[in-house]
Amino acid sequence: MIGSAAQFTSNRRAEREAEPAPLALKRQRKQAAVTHESVRNFVLAWPFPLAVLAFWYVAASRGWVAAQVLPSPETVASTFADLFRSGELLANLKISLWRVLGGFAAGALCGLCLGVSMGLSSTFKDYVYPLFKAFAQIPVLGWLPLMMMLVGIDEALKIILISKAALVPIAVNTYKGIQNVPAGYVEVARVFRFTRLQLLQKVIFPAAFPPIWNGIRYGFTHAWLALVVVELLASSEGLGFMIVFGRQLFQLDVVMAAVVMVGIVGFSLDKILALTERRLLGWRRHGF
Amino acid sequence: MAHAGTLTISNLSKQYEVKGEVLPVLKDITLTINPGEFVSIVGSSGCGKSTLLRLLIGLEEDYQGEILLDGGRIVGTSLERGIVFQEHRLFPWLSVEKNIGLGLLNAKVPEEEKRRSIQEHIELVGLSGFETAYPYQLSGGMAQRVAIARALVNRPEILLLDEPFGALDALTRAHLQQELHRIWQQESITMILVTHDVEEAIYLGDKVVVMEPRPGRVRRIVPVALAHPRDRAAYEFVRIKEDVMREFIGQPAEEVIEPPLRAHDAPSDRLPSTFRFAV
Numbered sequence: 363m364i365g366s367a368a369q370f371t372s373n374r375r376a377e378r379e380a381e382p383a384p385l386a387l388k389r390q391r392k393q394a395a396v397t398h399e400s401v402r403n404f405v406l407a408w409p410f411p412l413a414v415l416a417f418w419y420v421a422a423s424r425g426w427v428a429a430q431v432l433p434s435p436e437t438v439a440s441t442f443a444d445l446f447r448s449g450e451l452l453a454n455l456k457i458s459l460w461r462v463l464g465g466f467a468a469g470a471l472c473g474l475c476l477g478v479s480m481g482l483s484s485t486f487k488d489y490v491y492p493l494f495k496a497f498a499q500i501p502v503l504g505w506l507p508l509m510m511m512l513v514g515i516d517e518a519l520k521i522i523l524i525s526k527a528a529l530v531p532i533a534v535n536t537y538k539g540i541q542n543v544p545a546g547y548v549e550v551a552r553v554f555r556f557t558r559l560q561l562l563q564k565v566i567f568p569a570a571f572p573p574i575w576n577g578i579r580y581g582f583t584h585a586w587l588a589l590v591v592v593e594l595l596a597s598s599e600g601l602g603f604m605i606v607f608g609r610q611l612f613q614l615d616v617v618m619a620a621v622v623m624v625g626i627v628g629f630s631l632d633k634i635l636a637l638t639e640r641r642l643l644g645w646r647r648h649g650f
Numbered sequence: 651m652a653h654a655g656t657l658t659i660s661n662l663s664k665q666y667e668v669k670g671e672v673l674p675v676l677k678d679i680t681l682t683i684n685p686g687e688f689v690s691i692v693g694s695s696g697c698g699k700s701t702l703l704r705l706l707i708g709l710e711e712d713y714q715g716e717i718l719l720d721g722g723r724i725v726g727t728s729l730e731r732g733i734v735f736q737e738h739r740l741f742p743w744l745s746v747e748k749n750i751g752l753g754l755l756n757a758k759v760p761e762e763e764k765r766r767s768i769q770e771h772i773e774l775v776g777l778s779g780f781e782t783a784y785p786y787q788l789s790g791g792m793a794q795r796v797a798i799a800r801a802l803v804n805r806p807e808i809l810l811l812d813e814p815f816g817a818l819d820a821l822t823r824a825h826l827q828q829e830l831h832r833i834w835q836q837e838s839i840t841m842i843l844v845t846h847d848v849e850e851a852i853y854l855g856d857k858v859v860v861m862e863p864r865p866g867r868v869r870r871i872v873p874v875a876l877a878h879p880r881d882r883a884a885y886e887f888v889r890i891k892e893d894v895m896r897e898f899i900g901q902p903a904e905e906v907i908e909p910p911l912r913a914h915d916a917p918s919d920r921l922p923s924t925f926r927f928a929v
């Protein structure tokens with residue numbers, strides 16, 4: 363009798379240990395995520411860029427590289443400030459942003475449509491996928507001469523090439539994401555007699571969302587890179603153009619200021635996407 | 651309270667075609683399951699237990715013989731029949747209550763009642779306080795309980811359970827067996843439990859169906875006329891257990907031992923791996 367009572371309490375304890383209490387669960391999620399990790403990430407992110415900056419400073423001030431080739435950080439900073447104040451930097455930034463957003467939006471829309479169609483219809487996939495793969499293998503630079511002949515070097519060229527850069531990873535990830543939805547989930551939907559629409563809304567899209575989202579992020583990065591390439595080669599405005607123009611006039615400080623701007627904006631845009639991801643994909647467990 | 655129907659399975663056979671060859675999986679299964687009965691099905695791995703449940707739930711439709719529910723042939727899935735899969739198959743992007751709510755998506759009851767029913771079933775499986783937790787925050791036993799609640803929330807007449815506790819530790823398993831028994835008594839629905847644990851089968855079942863493999867057939871049906879709560883150490887219990895175990899002796903040895911989860915049986919709470927794409 364006593365023995366079985368002891369066993370009972372130990373059972374209870376085992377049960378309790380095995381299951382996190384609901385309150386602790388919430389606390390654990392918030393605190394651990396917000397305080398510890400973000401501080402650590404923040405601290406760890408700084409040393410390397412600072413070291414690069416210090417090296418640059420020393421290299422410039424000691425005259426290891428000619429000032430015309432590698433302007434000092436101070437020069438770049440003051441040029442940056444001048445260009446900012448004169449509005450030149452912002453005007454070019456605005457043009458670049460318009461191009462990248464427009465191209466990305468067009469590319470993302472087509473990429474999603476293409477990926478969803480290939481994911482949901484294997485007939486469509488069989489028709490389109492081989493050609494699509496071939497199309498995807500050709501980099502932006504490869505398309506440039508042909509597209510210049512076809513559409514000239516106006517805005518259309520930039521938008522088309524940027525959207526192509528965004529389209530490819532989005533279409534592929536969307537297609538693969540839908541294709542890889544576990545069959546077990548679809549069976550659950552059948553057991554509960556979901557309609558086709560419910561199946562898409564409640565199962566296929568949520569299950570495929572993480573890879574689709576990844577495609578969107580890659581697509582955005584690619585669009586941004588394509589923008590700079592396109593503006594370097596065929597433009598009279600924009601951040602990429604500032605880089606080319608500065609180099610032609612041997613104003614390396616202008617080049618550097620534009621490069622810094624490209625970096626900052628690209629980084630911020632990716633950060634926004636990362637934050638959105640945290641909100642949308644909070645249900646994911648981080649493995650590593 | 652659910653009105654449970656009589657399930658009549660007669661001369662049921664099922665085969666798969668693998669690379670042009672016919673693979674018989676089930677052969678001549680004949681079995682009657684009465685309303686409100688608890689039937690355990692034991693058998694070695696690969697003898698077609700999951701296939702039988704897939705036929706009963708309506709996920710497989712190509713078979714010979716008859717499966718009748720109250721005289722009517724089973725066609726496709728139905729909200730009257732629920733299933734708990736071997737892996738919990740919860741949707742990782744939904745919280746506990748939303749996962750359970752999936753069972754009521756197509757139920758014709760007002761929102762208010764749905765909400766109450768979900769809450770009731772969370773309590774039924776003892777998970778109050780975890781309503782907004784996500785599957786990754788649950789232990790295996792808790793996830794399996796959510797899966798049971800999801801299957802029960804629409805009040806099916808028949809609940810099928812495919813080795814629901816197979817992957818759990820002995821303590822949790824014993825605890826969930828007790829809870830399942832309580833739910834069965836409380837809801838008075840028909841339950842069909844597939845397991846490879848003979849003790850579990852006898853502890854819960856009104857009768858134990860012993861299957862033999864290749865192709866899957868019913869070897870014997872052992873009635874368990876013991877009062878609840880059952881004592882696993884009682885003489886009668888042990889005698890029935892030995893009786894059932896003896897049925898396995900004639901079978902090939904390696905089939906009696908349950909192999910580790912097959913690849914497609916593995917817990918599916920992971921999503922497709924994302925991959926990088928370089929242009």
Ligand SMILES: Nc1ncnc2c1ncn2[C@@H]1O[C@H](COP(=O)(O)OP(=O)(O)O)[C@@H](O)[C@H]1O
Nearest residue numbers: 666667668675694695696697698699700701702
């Ligand atoms: N979709 C399928 N196609 C071909 N063979 C299958 C399929 N599903 C199951 N089988 C085969 O049928 C047999 C019984 O499988 P299953 O019902 O899962 O057995 P159990 O659940 O008793 O372990 C196994 O040999 C398995 O390989």
Ligand SMILES: [Mg+2]
Nearest residue numbers: 699700736812
């Ligand atoms: Mg099985």
